[in-house]
Amino acid sequence: MTVQDLVAQFLRARDENKLKERMTVLVKPKLLILDEMGYLGLDSFAATCLFQLVSERYERGSIILTSNKSYGDWGTIFADNVIASALLDRLLHHSTTINIKGESYRLKDKKKAGLIAKTAAKEGAA
Numbered sequence: 001m002t003v004q005d006l007v008a009q010f011l012r013a014r015d016e017n018k019l020k021e022r023m024t025v026l027v028k029p030k031l032l033i034l035d036e037m038g039y040l041g042l043d044s045f046a047a048t049c050l051f052q053l054v055s056e057r058y059e060r061g062s063i064i065l066t067s068n069k070s071y072g073d074w075g076t077i078f079a080d081n082v083i084a085s086a087l088l089d090r091l092l093h094h095s096t097t098i099n100i101k102g103e104s105y106r107l108k109d110k111k112k113a114g115l116i117a118k119t120a121a122k123e124g125a126a
Helices: 003-015 019-027 044-057 071-078 081-092 105-112 118-125
Strands: 031-037 062-067
Touching (some): 003 044, 019 044, 044 081, 071 081
16 A cells, blocks of 8 residues: 555544554554655654554564655655654664666656657656
8 A cells, every 4th residue: 555545544543533453453464565655744643653553563574665765865754853763773674675776667668658758758767
């Protein structure tokens, strides 16, 4: 799921007074995949919930997380360097980071189809 979908689940669960139950469900899977970390910033409630989720899953279940932000920029996602640092500490402890550089497959497909000029694609990737 996307991080924004996860945040929406947290908000809905809070409104329904079922946040603890939702967190329990999210802790159980052997693998949790979170996509698009950092595309949108997180408010303090969302940041706290995400931190709690990662902490609960720490050394219990795997997390695959995608982001377009380097770790040094995560303080801006959370608007709090302390929580970003604590979250990264748990995420990176037993992890492998794969850094993918270059054009996205979407951009490559558009260029291949002739929908955008190659020079425009280079400017967009910069």
